[in-house]
Amino acid sequence: MIEFKEVIKEYPNGFRAVDGLTLTARHGEICVLIGPSGCGKTTALRMVNRLIDVTRGEILIDGQPNDEFEPEVLRRQIGYAIQQIGLLPHMTIRDNVAIVPRLLDWDESRIRQRVDLLLDMVGIDPSIHGDKYPRQLSGGQQQRVGVARALGADPPIMLMDEPFGAVDPITRAILQEEFLQIQQEVGKTILFVTHDIDEAIYMGDRIALLRAGRLVQYDSPDDLLAMPRDDFAREFVGADRSLKRLHLISVKDSMMQSVPCCEHDATLEEARACLERHHSESAFVVDADGILLGWVEKAALEASQSLSAAMQRAPAASIAVPEDATAREALSVLLSHSFDVTPVIDADGVLTGGVSIQRLQDLVEVPGIHAAGRDGRP
Amino acid sequence: MIALLGGCIASFGFFFLPVIELKPNRLASGLPVTLLEIPGDWRYLLLFLLALSPLLLAFLGVRNRRGWALVAVGNLLALLSLYLPALAGGVYLQGAEALFEAGTRISNPRILTSAAIATGLAGGYITLFAGLLDLEASGVSRWARGLAGAAGALLIALLLAGGALDVYSIMVEYHARGEALALRFLEHIVFVLVALAAGLIVGIALGLWASRDAKAEDAILYAVGIIQTIPSLALFGILLAPLARLGDANFLTLAREWLLLAALAIAAALILRRLYARLPARPRQFAMLAVFILALLPLALAAVLSIAFGFEVVLTVLTLPQLAALREATGLALVLFLLLMAAGERLRLERRLPRYRQWRFLPLLLAALGALILLAQAAGALLRQRELAELTMRDFGVSGIGTAPAIIALTLYSLLPLVRNTYAGLKNIDPAIIDSGRGMGFTAAQSFFRIELPLAFPVIMAGVRNAAISLVGIAAVASIIGAGALGDFILLGVNSTSIDQILLGAIPAVLLAVILDAALKLLESLMTSPGIRQA
Incomplete structure (x- = not known):
C-alpha cells in the first residue's frame, strides 16, 4: 500500500510540481497516474522511491514513512521500470535482471533460479537470450526484460513510468495484456504512470487524474468514464468515453437472455410467430442443439416456401460474438450487420443471448454497473 | 590509385634524390650519391624496375592477384631500398680516399642514409598498403594479410640482426652506444608510464568532477587546455624553483606532516559520512553544520597555531610522549576499521562479479605488486646508504632538475586528453x-x-592512447633539464648536426609510441x- 499525504514538491524557483497530493494505492492494485505532460505524475512517482525529495507532506509505504529508510535501501525494495528501459548495455540480460538481487546480496544459485524464472515469466527464453547483451534484443524484448528486472527481487511495490511507451502500438497491446496476466499471478501494488487514457483504462484498477500537480479525480476506470467530475476530466477522457466504457463491459454481463430465434426445421408459421413475438424484422436460426446456423429475414419468409430456403447460412464467428468479448465488440458487429441484436454464443457455438443497441444505451447511462467485471476482460 | 602514388614516390626518389651520402669524417659535409651514379651493377636496375612496377600493376584487372603482386613488390621495395644501397656503400667505403679532394681529412669515413632510401621505404609501404586493401576487398583472411604485411619488416629485422646494414653510420653509432641507448630507452618508458599512471588518477578525478559539477566544468576544461598550451620548455623552467626548495626538505618531517594531515582528513571524512548517514532527513542540514564546525575547529586551531608557532611546535605537542598510548590506540582502531571496511567491500564485490570478469583484476594486481616491489627495493637501497633521519626529499629524486620535474610536467601534459575524454565519456x-x-x-x-x-571506458582509453603517444614525444624534451631519456641522443645530434644521433633517439621513440598504442x-x-x- 502506498499513501500520499498532502504531498507537496516545490522547486527553489517556487514552482510546485506536485501540490497537496493525497492518494492511496491499495494493496495488490494497479493505480494509474495520468494527466497532461507537466501535471506532476512522474514527479509523484519518483518521490515514492526518493529519487526526488518531498518538500512537505509524507509518503507512507505499508504504513511506514519512506524517509525512514536510506534511499538506496528503500529503492532496492521497490521495483522500478521506466519508459527508456535503461538496461545496462555492458551487462548481459541475465546480469541485468540480477542487479537488485545482487545488490541485496542474494546467493548466486538463488539469483540464477530467480532470473531464469522471471525471464520465462515475461516470455524471454533465458537459454536463448540470457547471455545476450541488450542491444542484441528488439525494443519489445528489452521492455520485457525491463519488467523482469523490476520484478527482480520480488518487491511488494512497483513503480512503472510509461513502461511500455517505447514500442509500437501492436507490441504495446501485447505487453499490456501479458503484464496483466503476470500481475494476476504476482499481485503487486503498482503505481503506473501513463499519458495514454486507453492504457490507463485498460491497465488500471483505479485511475488518478492529475492536473497542474493537483488530483482532479480518483476513481475506477468505469466511474471515471461514466462520471467525469469536471470539464477538464470530461475533455481528458475524450468524447468517446461511452465507447471506452463499452470496452470495459463484457458481453456476458450485458446480454439479454431472450432473442428472436427458431430451430432450422420449424415451419414458416412458427418462424413468423417468433418474429411477431419479439417485434423483430429478423430472427436467428439454430439447430436442435442450439448451435447458431444463420439468420432469416421477414421479407424472405414472405417470399419463400420453407424456412431452410429463406434462411441465410453464415459461420457463427462472422455474425456473433463470444461470451467473453467486450460490449464494444458487440457494438461493432451490430454496426456491420443489419440485425437489431448481436447474437452471443458460447464456446460450443450455442446461441446463449444477444446484445441490442437499446441495451447498450441503457448500460452506458448507468454508472458503476461494471464495478465487478474485471475478470471478464480479454 | 594508391599503388600509383607509391610507385611515383619511389621512382621519383631513385631518379632524382641521393641514395646515400659519403662523409670523409664526422663533421665534414658529405658527398651525395644518386642511384644512377653508382657504377655499373645490374642489381641497382632492379630497384628502378621495382619502383616502376606498381605503376603497371595498378592496371591489373584481377583484384586478388593484383593485391598479392602489390604486397610482394611493396615488401621487396622496402627491403631492397635499405639493402642494396648498403652494398654500394660498402664498395664506396673501400675506395673512399680516391673520392675526395686531396687534403680532405679522412677519419672514420661513413655512409649516411639519404632521401631516396626514405622515399623508397615510403613508396614500398604505400604500395604494400594498396595491396593489402585489395586483399581485404577480395576476402583474404586477417591473419594472412597481417603476415603478408609484416613479411618485409621481418626480413629487414633479420638483415639488421645479421649485420647486413652495419655499413650505415647510424648502425655504427648504434654499435658504439647500444648500452647507453638501452638505458635511455628504459628511462623513456618509465617516464611515460609513470606520468601516464599519475595523469590517469588525476585526470579521471578531474573529468568526473567536470562531468558532475556544471560550475566547475568550464574552469577545469579550460585549465587543462591552458596547461597544454604552455611550451614544454617553459613548464620545466617554472617547476624548477619550487621543486628545488622541496628537494631540500627533510624527508621524515615532510612525511610526518603529510601523513598526519591525511589521517586527520580521512578520519574527519569518515566520521562525517557515518554521522550524516544515520540522521533522519530533516535535522541533517543542522547536524552537518554542527559537525563541520566541530571537525573543522581543531583543524582551524591547529592551522592558526602552526602559523603562530610553526608547524614543528604543534607537531611536537601532538606527538608528546605522554599522549603516546592514546595516539596508538586511536591509530590502531582507525587502521583496523579501515581494514575491516576494505575487506568487507572487497568480499562483497567479489561475490557480485560475474565470473568471467574476475580475471580482469589480474593485470591490476600484478601492476600493483610490481610497483610495491620497486618501491621496496628503492627504499632498501636508500636506507643502506644513509640513516633514515638524514634523508631529504632530494634522495627520492625530488629536485629542480632531473626526474621529478620531468614526471610532473609530463603528468600535467597528459591531463588534457585524459580529462577531456573522461568528461566526454561520462x-x-x-x-x-x-x-x-x-x-x-x-x-x-x-x-x-x-x-x-x-x-x-572505451572513450577514456582513447584518451589514454592519445596521452601516451604525445607523452612519448614530450618526454624527449625532458632531456634538457637533465632527466635523461631518449632526448639525450636527439639533443646531442642537434648540437653536433649529426643526423645519425637524432635518428638513434627518434626511431626507438617512434617504435615505443607505436607499440604502446597497440598494447x-x-x-x-x-x-x-x-x-x-x-x-
Whole structure:
C-alpha cells in the first residue's frame, strides 16, 4: 500500500510540481497516474522511491514513512521500470535482471533460479537470450526484460513510468495484456504512470487524474468514464468515453437472455410467430442443439416456401460474438450487420443471448454497473 | 590509385634524390650519391624496375592477384631500398680516399642514409598498403594479410640482426652506444608510464568532477587546455624553483606532516559520512553544520597555531610522549576499521562479479605488486646508504632538475586528453541508464564503478592512447633539464648536426609510441564489455 499525504514538491524557483497530493494505492492494485505532460505524475512517482525529495507532506509505504529508510535501501525494495528501459548495455540480460538481487546480496544459485524464472515469466527464453547483451534484443524484448528486472527481487511495490511507451502500438497491446496476466499471478501494488487514457483504462484498477500537480479525480476506470467530475476530466477522457466504457463491459454481463430465434426445421408459421413475438424484422436460426446456423429475414419468409430456403447460412464467428468479448465488440458487429441484436454464443457455438443497441444505451447511462467485471476482460 | 602514388614516390626518389651520402669524417659535409651514379651493377636496375612496377600493376584487372603482386613488390621495395644501397656503400667505403679532394681529412669515413632510401621505404609501404586493401576487398583472411604485411619488416629485422646494414653510420653509432641507448630507452618508458599512471588518477578525478559539477566544468576544461598550451620548455623552467626548495626538505618531517594531515582528513571524512548517514532527513542540514564546525575547529586551531608557532611546535605537542598510548590506540582502531571496511567491500564485490570478469583484476594486481616491489627495493637501497633521519626529499629524486620535474610536467601534459575524454565519456552516457541504476538502489559509488566507468571506458582509453603517444614525444624534451631519456641522443645530434644521433633517439621513440598504442588498444578491447564494443 502506498499513501500520499498532502504531498507537496516545490522547486527553489517556487514552482510546485506536485501540490497537496493525497492518494492511496491499495494493496495488490494497479493505480494509474495520468494527466497532461507537466501535471506532476512522474514527479509523484519518483518521490515514492526518493529519487526526488518531498518538500512537505509524507509518503507512507505499508504504513511506514519512506524517509525512514536510506534511499538506496528503500529503492532496492521497490521495483522500478521506466519508459527508456535503461538496461545496462555492458551487462548481459541475465546480469541485468540480477542487479537488485545482487545488490541485496542474494546467493548466486538463488539469483540464477530467480532470473531464469522471471525471464520465462515475461516470455524471454533465458537459454536463448540470457547471455545476450541488450542491444542484441528488439525494443519489445528489452521492455520485457525491463519488467523482469523490476520484478527482480520480488518487491511488494512497483513503480512503472510509461513502461511500455517505447514500442509500437501492436507490441504495446501485447505487453499490456501479458503484464496483466503476470500481475494476476504476482499481485503487486503498482503505481503506473501513463499519458495514454486507453492504457490507463485498460491497465488500471483505479485511475488518478492529475492536473497542474493537483488530483482532479480518483476513481475506477468505469466511474471515471461514466462520471467525469469536471470539464477538464470530461475533455481528458475524450468524447468517446461511452465507447471506452463499452470496452470495459463484457458481453456476458450485458446480454439479454431472450432473442428472436427458431430451430432450422420449424415451419414458416412458427418462424413468423417468433418474429411477431419479439417485434423483430429478423430472427436467428439454430439447430436442435442450439448451435447458431444463420439468420432469416421477414421479407424472405414472405417470399419463400420453407424456412431452410429463406434462411441465410453464415459461420457463427462472422455474425456473433463470444461470451467473453467486450460490449464494444458487440457494438461493432451490430454496426456491420443489419440485425437489431448481436447474437452471443458460447464456446460450443450455442446461441446463449444477444446484445441490442437499446441495451447498450441503457448500460452506458448507468454508472458503476461494471464495478465487478474485471475478470471478464480479454 | 594508391599503388600509383607509391610507385611515383619511389621512382621519383631513385631518379632524382641521393641514395646515400659519403662523409670523409664526422663533421665534414658529405658527398651525395644518386642511384644512377653508382657504377655499373645490374642489381641497382632492379630497384628502378621495382619502383616502376606498381605503376603497371595498378592496371591489373584481377583484384586478388593484383593485391598479392602489390604486397610482394611493396615488401621487396622496402627491403631492397635499405639493402642494396648498403652494398654500394660498402664498395664506396673501400675506395673512399680516391673520392675526395686531396687534403680532405679522412677519419672514420661513413655512409649516411639519404632521401631516396626514405622515399623508397615510403613508396614500398604505400604500395604494400594498396595491396593489402585489395586483399581485404577480395576476402583474404586477417591473419594472412597481417603476415603478408609484416613479411618485409621481418626480413629487414633479420638483415639488421645479421649485420647486413652495419655499413650505415647510424648502425655504427648504434654499435658504439647500444648500452647507453638501452638505458635511455628504459628511462623513456618509465617516464611515460609513470606520468601516464599519475595523469590517469588525476585526470579521471578531474573529468568526473567536470562531468558532475556544471560550475566547475568550464574552469577545469579550460585549465587543462591552458596547461597544454604552455611550451614544454617553459613548464620545466617554472617547476624548477619550487621543486628545488622541496628537494631540500627533510624527508621524515615532510612525511610526518603529510601523513598526519591525511589521517586527520580521512578520519574527519569518515566520521562525517557515518554521522550524516544515520540522521533522519530533516535535522541533517543542522547536524552537518554542527559537525563541520566541530571537525573543522581543531583543524582551524591547529592551522592558526602552526602559523603562530610553526608547524614543528604543534607537531611536537601532538606527538608528546605522554599522549603516546592514546595516539596508538586511536591509530590502531582507525587502521583496523579501515581494514575491516576494505575487506568487507572487497568480499562483497567479489561475490557480485560475474565470473568471467574476475580475471580482469589480474593485470591490476600484478601492476600493483610490481610497483610495491620497486618501491621496496628503492627504499632498501636508500636506507643502506644513509640513516633514515638524514634523508631529504632530494634522495627520492625530488629536485629542480632531473626526474621529478620531468614526471610532473609530463603528468600535467597528459591531463588534457585524459580529462577531456573522461568528461566526454561520462557525459555521453544515456541519463536513463544512470536513472534506472539509481532507481534500483545503486549507491553513488556503485553507480560510478559499475555503470559509468565501464560505459565510459572505451572513450577514456582513447584518451589514454592519445596521452601516451604525445607523452612519448614530450618526454624527449625532458632531456634538457637533465632527466635523461631518449632526448639525450636527439639533443646531442642537434648540437653536433649529426643526423645519425637524432635518428638513434627518434626511431626507438617512434617504435615505443607505436607499440604502446597497440598494447593499449589490446587492453581496451580485452576490458571492454562485448555489449558496448564497436562492431
